[in-house]
Amino acid sequence: MPKLNINGRIRDVQVEPDTPLLWAIREQVGLTGTKYGCGVAQCGACSVHINGELQRSCSMRVSDVKPSDKIVTIEGLSRNSSHPVQKAWLAVDVPQCGYCQSGQIMAAVSLLKKNPKPTDKDIDEAMTNICRCGTYQRVREAVHMAAGNGNGTRARSADRASRRS
Amino acid sequence: MKKIVFGNTAKFTRRKFIVGSAAAAGGGLALGFNPFGAIGEAAAQAANGGAELGIWVVVKPDSSCVIRIARSEMGQGTLTGLAQLVAEELGCDWKKVTTEGLTPNRNLAAKRVWGNMSTGGSQGIRQSQDYGRRGGAVARMMLLQAAADQWKVLVGELTVASGVITHAASKRSTTYGKVAAAAAKLTPPDPKTIKLKEPKDWTIAGKPMKRLDTADKLNGSKVYAIDVKLPGMLHAAIKASPVFGGKLKSVDEAKIASMPGVKKVVKVSDNAVAVVADTWWRAKTALDALPIVWDEGEGAKASDKTIAEHLKSGLAATETNGERIHGDAKAAIAGAAKKVSATYSTPFLSHACMEVGNCTVKLSDGKAEAWLPTQNLEASLAGLSTASGLPLAQCEIHRHDLGGGFGRRGGTQDYIHQAVAIAKAMPAGTPVKMIWSREEDQAHDFFRPISICEMSAGLDAQGNMVGFQMRLSGQSINAQLNPAGIVRGKDMRQLQGYYEAPGDAQLGYTVPNLLLEYAMRNTHVPVGPWRGVNTNQNGLYMECFIEEVARAAGKDSLEFRRSMMSKHPKHLAVLNAAAEKGNWGKPLPPGVHRGIAQFMGYGSYSAATAEVSVSPQGKLKVHRMVLALNCGHAVNPSQIAAQVEGSVAYGLGATLYGEMRVENGRMVDLNFDTYEILKLAEFPKVETVIVPTHDFWGGVGEPTICVVAPAVLNAIFAATGKPVRTLPIKDQKLTAA
Structure with a gap:
């Protein structure tokens, strides 16, 4: 029986070896914060960290993962949503429907780990997750905030408009 | 606009009702005042330790306020906006506001006192703002009246800010939480007669408040319909005729019978086939391997x-x-x-909502339940009734926020019809979660x-x-x-x-x-x-x-x-x-x-x-x-x-x-x-x-x-x-x- 090390716990998963890691995480381990969006590594809703590397779990087989590989899902990212990226997401009010946000956050954490002070171009290249609600501008702002690049990239034009009216 | 009628008879039967409903709610301050006979004990229980003031607001002893929301939330922020409008008139502390999503069953049982629950056409705020603001004002007036009665002063001498009521002349103050129980015993004013605040005087509405529904979207704990887990649940993958209007001709079930986890192949209506298995991935894998013959019909000529x-x-x-x-x-x-x-x-x-089409259905003991992303909870309830053949009162829709809607999930209740058909083919009481693959979602949109x-x-x-x-x-x-x-x-x-x-x-x-x-x-x-x-x-x-x-x-x-x-x-x-x-x-x-x-x-x-x-x-x-x-x-x-x-x-x-x-x-x-x-x-x-x-x-x-x-x-x-x-x-x- 395959074993997975997820969020610091060893889990037995009764699946065929070619089962996508995503579905083992969701259906066997029962962690549903990691989402199914496309199944073909296009959207990034299924993003997790394996040994610190960002991976799209829908397109990895369980057999591709060794029992010693450390998998971290959104649930294991921090206690009490205390990771700076999660805090920035809250401060900027990034999510709309929220469905893609686990993946967005995992991607942002990975980016900042490799590149603590990303430029807009760096963010363009790293943040390739699909969001249908269109939270991209706030994702960018929150990444900058988490990086400590000032208070985001812009003042909120809408807030200014509301004060003026 | 629905008609809101506040019964005058409540005053006379109040004391008796309180005893009964408080017991039903487990004691405490659950007064469950019920101006609409139809709401009954369910609503009293729903007040959950708080005092129900009118139909939109529940105030708890710690002055926290629960604001009820009829509309669906799919990311568009209606939940927060409506809460702001109600809280504005309520005059409560915004930091102590939470929301409660109403279900179509409660609405039906209460003779639709909470109105139309459909969420489309950019109407969530504009078709709810009037009743919501009046609902907040009703609760505020009841709370102020309760304080005035307690202090034996005129209600017009009181002021309120952030849920604190003050009588300046006597330098007394109290909180919403402290007077909520007494307030719930009063007859609510007629909401139609209430003069609402001028928008220029707004302090909560009109402001860029943070959303109320962000926290569980940051740590994976939010449960969308696709995430529902039920004891003994099976999973279904489905494929409808790729050609619109086509029919299912035949399938070769034997080819997949021995595949891991497969429980059953189910013909759904005359145009789709589902595989039910112990996990969705196994159901999908088997479905992909299932030989299917379609009668594609006239539509196949179109390009x-x-x-x-x-x-x-x-x-x-x-x-x-x-x-x-x-x-x-x-x-x-x-x-x-x-x-x-x-x-x-x-x-x-296509709409391409991030959360693909899905619906979980459980049919048992004359009851039908469904969990699904829907922009129209009442249409889902009606769809569940039609598909299951059970009366509305025996059907229940479990409410979930949606992983995107964009118009896809309104009146058309295609998921629910399919999921009920699948559940019907399984032993009674077995919950079955049907999930569409992204490919199915793209192939069968409106x-x-x-x-x-x-x-x-x-x-x-x-x-x-x-x-x-x-x-x-x-x-x-x-x-x-x-x-x-x-x-x-x-x-x-x-x-x-x-x-x-x-x-x-x-x-x-x-x-x-x-x-x-x-x-x-x-x-x-x-x-x-x-x-x-x-x-x-x-x-x-x-x-x-x-x-x-x-x-x-x-x-x-x-x-x-x-x-x-x-x-x-x-x-x-x-x-x-x-x-x-x-x-x-x-x-x-x-x-x-x-x-x-x-x-x-x-x-x-x-x-x-x-x-x-x-x-x-x-x-x-x-x-x-x-x-x-x-x-x-x-x-x-x-x-x-x-x-x-x-x-x-x-x-x-x-x-x-x-x-x-x-x-x-x-x-x-x-x-x-x-x-x-x-x-x-x-x-x-x-x-x-x-x-x-x-x-x-x-x-x-x-x-x-x-x-x-x-x-x-x-x-x-x-x-x-x-x-x-x-x-x-x-x-x-x-x-x-």
């Missing part, structure tokens, strides 16, 4: 080419299915000094309708537009979903945005001679509302063609539009706001060009400017967009900006990439590899300018999308000197002028 020919026939025909006529446009154009003509078209589009539009305009010697003629040919949403909306063969919904009547989707131009005609040309592809619905195509057609006419007249794009807008001051004001913030007429960096557009839908006025460049290699970059919106009252400027930004992502993605191609009667683009979605790197800098006039309630979620495509296309026209007349742009060669 993009045949559909395009069909639509073209609507341009040539003479009959109409809706029109707007003023003067004699044909004669005016024939006699004009200059004539401009063009034909535009837009394709089918797509944005396809259309083609031919326009002509005549200019006089001074470059004024003297006549405008349009013939729009395309598929009707009403023909698919709401035939009653077609009156004597006329379907005015397809002319959304071109109306003469003010208020909802009025054309902002006055043209002396105008002829707008719609020719209905339906196909076998199912269509439905898609964020912004027909304002998407209609805004593009009108505003891109107006741009062509302005250029033919040798006039500035903004000035040409303004010259036709004097009778439409609200449209004009929004256009001016976008132009000002968008620096219209001011210099741009080399290679960057500007476009502008304005249009109206969902009771709100929108305008946009776009700044684009086209590289020597033909690569398009949208640098910046300014969107101006007058939605009347602006309940949460931060969330309005979020919706505007969202409309850019949805609208610009469609402009650049969106196209659902049809081949052999079926959809071709079944995943995001070919149905490309706009990503962060392509998202322009978006600036939202809210210019509320505070004299009406307009929509927010949908209005601005209709100006996104035309503003961008008009900027491309400026950059290349050539109009883009068909979408998407991705396969077209752009050449910088």
Whole structure:
């Protein structure tokens, strides 16, 4: 029986070896914060960290993962949503429907780990997750905030408009 | 608007009722005052340790306030906005506000006292604001009266701020939590008689409050319908005939019978097949391996080419299915000094909600339950009843926020019918979760309708537009979903945005001679509302063609539009706001060009400017967009900006990439590899300018999308000197002028 090390716990998963890691995480381990969006590594809703590397779990087989590989899902990212990226997401009010946000956050954490002070171009290249609600501008702002690049990239034009009216 | 009736008899039976309901709720302060006999103990229990004040507010002993929400939340922020409006009148501490989503069962049991629960057409706030604000005010008045009674002073001598009631003269104060129990014993005032606050005095509504529903979206703990777990649950993958209208002929079940986890192959209706297994991945794997024979039917002959020919026939025909006529446009154009003509078209589009279609159903002991993402909880309840054959009272819909909606999940309850059919084939009491693959989700949407539009305009010697003629040919949403909306063969919904009547989707131009005609040309592809619905195509057609006419007249794009807008001051004001913030007429960096557009839908006025460049290699970059919106009252400027930004992502993605191609009667683009979605790197800098006039309630979620495509296309026209007349742009060669 395959074993997975997820969020610091060893889990037995009764699946065929070619089962996508995503579905083992969701259906066997029962962690549903990691989402199914496309199944073909296009959207990034299924993003997790394996040994610190960002991976799209829908397109990895369980057999591709060794029992010693450390998998971290959104649930294991921090206690009490205390990771700076999660805090920035809250401060900027990034999510709309929220469905893609686990993946967005995992991607942002990975980016900042490799590149603590990303430029807009760096963010363009790293943040390739699909969001249908269109939270991209706030994702960018929150990444900058988490990086400590000032208070985001812009003042909120809408807030200014509301004060003026 | 539903009728809210507060019974006067409650006063006389109060004491007796309290005893019963307090017991039912487990004691404490659960008074469960019930002005609507139908709510009964269920509502008393729902008050959950708090005092129910009217029907929208529950106040707990610690002064925290639970605000009830009837509408669905799918990211659009209605939940927070409605809570702000109720809290504004309630006068509570915003930091102590939580919300409670109502279910259609409770609403039904209470004789729909909470009104219509459907969430579409950008109506979540505007159709709920009045009852919500009155509901908040009812609770405030009851709380103040309770304090006044306690202190034996006149209620008019009290003031309230953040849930603290003060009697200045006697220097006494108390809290909402302390008087809630007493307040719940009072007869609520008639909400119709309450004078609501002036928006200028708002302190909670109208402010950019943080959303109330963010926390569980940051750590994976939010449970969408697709995440539901139930004891003994099985999983189903489903495949419907890829050709619309096709039937299931046969399957070779034996081929997959021994595959791991497979429990059953289920024929669903006459056009789909599902595999039920112990996990979804095993169900999907087996379904993919299942030999299926379809009777594809007539639809299999259809393709993009045949559909395009069909639509073209609507341009040539003479009959109409809706029109707007003023003067004699044909004669005016024939006699004009200059004539401009063009034909535009837009394709089918899928919604591609991030959460794919899914529905969990449990049928047992004369009861049917369903868990699903829905924009219309009551339609889901009705669908569950129809599909299960059980009366409404024996059906229950479990409420979940949606992972995207965009119009896909309203009246059509296709998921629930399929999931019930699957559950019926399994032993009673077995919950079955059906999940659509992304491919199935793309193949079986209710797509944005396809259309083609031919326009002509005549200019006089001074470059004024003297006549405008349009013939729009395309598929009707009403023909698919709401035939009653077609009156004597006329379907005015397809002319959304071109109306003469003010208020909802009025054309902002006055043209002396105008002829707008719609020719209905339906196909076998199912269509439905898609964020912004027909304002998407209609805004593009009108505003891109107006741009062509302005250029033919040798006039500035903004000035040409303004010259036709004097009778439409609200449209004009929004256009001016976008132009000002968008620096219209001011210099741009080399290679960057500007476009502008304005249009109206969902009771709100929108305008946009776009700044684009086209590289020597033909690569398009949208640098910046300014969107101006007058939605009347602006309940949460931060969330309005979020919706505007969202409309850019949805609208610009469609402009650049969106196209659902049809081949052999079926959809071709079944995943995001070919149905490309706009990503962060392509998202322009978006600036939202809210210019509320505070004299009406307009929509927010949908209005601005209709100006996104035309503003961008008009900027491309400026950059290349050539109009883009068909979408998407991705396969077209752009050449910088």
